[in-house]
Amino acid sequence: MQILLNGDYVVTADGATVGSLLLQLxxxxxxxxxxxxxxxxxxxxxxxxxxxxxxxxxxxxxxGGG
Amino acid sequence: MAETVDKWSIGGREFTSRLMxxxxxxxxxxxxxxxxxISGAEIITVAVRRVNLDRSKxxxxxxxxxxxxxxxPNTAGCYTADDAVRTCRLAxxxxxxxxxxxxxxxxxxxxxxxxxxxxKAAKILVAxxxxxxxxxxxxxxxxxxxxxxxxxxxxPLGAPIGSGLGIxxxxxxxxxLENVSIPVIVDAGVGCASDAAIAMELGCAGVLMNTAIAGxxxxxxxxxxMKLAVIAGRLSFRAGRIPRKLYANASSPLDGxxx
Numbered sequence: 001m002q003i004l005l006n007g008d009y010v011v012t013a014d015g016a017t018v019g020s021l022l023l024q025l026x027x028x029x030x031x032x033x034x035x036x037x038x039x040x041x042x043x044x045x046x047x048x049x050x051x052x053x054x055x056x057x058x059x060x061x062x063x064g065g066g
Numbered sequence: 067m068a069e070t071v072d073k074w075s076i077g078g079r080e081f082t083s084r085l086m087x088x089x090x091x092x093x094x095x096x097x098x099x100x101x102x103x104i105s106g107a108e109i110i111t112v113a114v115r116r117v118n119l120d121r122s123k124x125x126x127x128x129x130x131x132x133x134x135x136x137x138x139p140n141t142a143g144c145y146t147a148d149d150a151v152r153t154c155r156l157a158x159x160x161x162x163x164x165x166x167x168x169x170x171x172x173x174x175x176x177x178x179x180x181x182x183x184x185x186k187a188a189k190i191l192v193a194x195x196x197x198x199x200x201x202x203x204x205x206x207x208x209x210x211x212x213x214x215x216x217x218x219x220x221x222p223l224g225a226p227i228g229s230g231l232g233i234x235x236x237x238x239x240x241x242x243l244e245n246v247s248i249p250v251i252v253d254a255g256v257g258c259a260s261d262a263a264i265a266m267e268l269g270c271a272g273v274l275m276n277t278a279i280a281g282x283x284x285x286x287x288x289x290x291x292m293k294l295a296v297i298a299g300r301l302s303f304r305a306g307r308i309p310r311k312l313y314a315n316a317s318s319p320l321d322g323x324x325x
Contacts, residue, residue: 006117006119007116008119025119031125031160033155035152035156038152040155042159043159058156060115060116061117061125061127061160062114062137062139062161063090063125063126064089064090064091064095064112064113064126065089065090065113065140065142066088066113066227066254066274066275
């Protein structure tokens, strides 16, 4: 299936969850926030939150800013 | 220095340093970390952006210990209340803290706040339990409205963001100080140490700056200058300055002059 991840289309496995996606990307969950179709996914829900074809995912973190 | 420093608090947290520092525009993460250390800042601002999916890239928090500082995520780059609220929700999830620097900008050229959208966003965020520190115009009416909505502080600009023009309207800051009871923090516009001292001498609770340090020729030296200026300015405010007079008033006694 295809998802829109941080503005780019990427192909991910059927049955993928937010947790498996972060693992696949090598992103540490402690320092990020994930939005699925404009709703925040709470960290405790990462493993059970299944992804569907066409989902829009934003993964953000803190960068330098004023 | 113990008795020369008076602590202050915001959103139920107590702080010693009244200098708040941004983390943008530095030459390197090493320089960012060093400048923060030297500045003595306890509250530092960060921005919320997409993770770079290229794993080789280092991130800010590899260099800055989030346990050592109170991270204050901003909503820089947001031009609507909806975008700002969305960014704050993401920030809370990423940082596990409800402190946010709320900014809703009006246009790209001035980066002045859009006060209408700011008030709208502040209302939503306060209701959702955020500790809201809004960047706003140096306008007492807006500041009073932000206070009434339940913001933890108001952060009027001294001058446009990154302009280094200093405190362009100290009288407006004074009026704000006299009419709100939450901490007033000058945010934006500071260019050099004396600007920071002026903000503190007016009676502000603190000063927030980024470009003045990061953009200086020697950011580490400027970080120290700002630290000292904020301490000196605060102490000067607490000491109580002499009234301004038009004519001289001799310091040496007139009695006992030789004949």
